[in-house]
Amino acid sequence: MRRNQARREALVDATIEVLAREGARGLTFRAVDAEAGVPVGTASNYFANRDDLLTQAGQRIHLRLGPEPSEIDEIMRAPRDRALVHRLMRDIVRRLSDGRSNYLALLELRLEATRRPELQATLTETLKANLAQNIDFHLAAGLPGDRDTVLLLYLAMTGLVVEHLTLPEVLAPFPLDDVIGTLVDRVTPAASGRTVAKAATDPE
Structure with missing residues (x-):
């Protein structure tokens, strides 16, 4: 499946918002989809699992902090x-x-x-x-x-x-x-x- 880079970044940004509000225990694909305002199942098409979501957030967060x-x-x-x-x-x-x-x-x-x-x-x-x-x-x-x-x-x-x-x-x-x-x-x-x-x- 061809993936949209802008949407991928939006999903990682949504991951960061969910982490801040709900903590790591509240981080699910469904929560990320809801935060990003995309159809259910979108995040799972872009990321393999929660570990992948967390790792991508770790790579991106310095851009948001700078x-x-x-x-x-x-x-x-x-x-x-x-x-x-x-x-x-x-x-x-x-x-x-x-x-x-x-x-x-x-x-x-x-x-x-x-x-x-x-x-x-x-x-x-x-x-x-x-x-x-x-x-x-x-x-x-x-x-x-x-x-x-x-x-x-x-x-x-x-x-x-x-x-x-x-x-x-x-x-x-x-x-x-x-x-x-x-x-x-x-x-x-x-x-x-x-x-x-x-x-x-x-x-x-």
Whole structure:
């Protein structure tokens, strides 16, 4: 059977929405068909089984979590200093809050990956590649800090986002923007004069 790529992607997107709303236990072909608004039996024509659905969702979810290039271009017009790192971290929280279902689905996929070797391999490859891209971006942009700075920001922000999107009342006594600012100040070194001077001459 000839399959439509756009429909396949729509079914994977529907899988991600079902995971976020119903959890892995609620993921069925029928639920995916209903979420995608397609006839019953459509998903089973595109995917072999639930494992296949989960693996495809693991491969696609990073595309839904990522920023629009135009948004990053706008943010990166600022000097490369701690304030810019703070702004980038705030943007991550805003984006993940706006697309909450994507991150909740990712949490479901992480849990399922502990029981499904193929999904674990797929998700590990995806997240490792994302972390490597984040490190490369940070260093190439001349932002303050090094590889370890990015790793620590990644680990700290992962915990913050999980708390914020699942049990927000835990952090209620602590203003979110202040927490991000403290995190960035503790992890990110002050920009050197050389770095700031370089940023000022970077072409926009």
